[in-house]
Amino acid sequence: MHPRFLLALAPLMLTPMAHAVDCDNASDQATMNQCASQQHAAADKELNALYQQITARLKANPDSKKLLVGAQRSWIAFRDAECKFAVSGVEGGSVYPLVYGNCITQLTKARVETFKTYLKCQEGDLGCPVPGI
Template sequence: MRAAAPAIGLLLVLATSAFAQEPEVDCQKAETQMDLNICADREYQAADADLNKTYGKAIAAMRETDKELGDIDAAYVGAVEALKKAQRAWIGYRDGQCELAGFEARGGSMEPMLVSGCLAELTRKRTAELKELLEAQGN
């Protein structure tokens, strides 16, 4: 029995990694609901990566703003905290709004696509807002 334990463990690891791999899907030709769900999630993941990159730049710009304003008067500092507060509030809004969007197909195979599509759309909009903030700061 002891000799079988490592073999069973190896089989479990291999089976888990096989299930964890996303199937190859050509999103330009997606037809099945599973493929559409996968593609919608990919779209959201790409939008989220862009948002995270832009948010990092916005935080850096707000740190610079706080530094410049702090040199004038310490009471003017707070841009970083304001951005963090706004981002936390936006995340709550996004998550709630997209959960609501899923109710159009609640419990159905289309629900993940609707939620991911909403997440992608709102995330792209938020990224655009942060890019506007950066442009206003001269970045």
């Protein structure tokens, strides 16, 4: 297996899934890594829900929907590449999953805000790519 894959799984392997994690008082690296992973999962879940709402609004416009899909794929590639670069100084260290997870979460939350803005478009706003409701 690839070492990065093992690092990504390490927090999951070290902490039982049924065990409630107190992220506000995390004091060891494994717990902090798990908390970063949970925060990313929550941000990703919100992003996906908003993405589904946007694609539903674009169902009558397949060209716009195709542009959104392309933009989202490009954004994911950018996010991943940006975070790999941003945390390259700690690659291979025990703190890597935490720092990488925080980076991914930060960029995902920014994308969430962009999607929320798209969903606030008013009907007739020609400068907005998502039709209002």
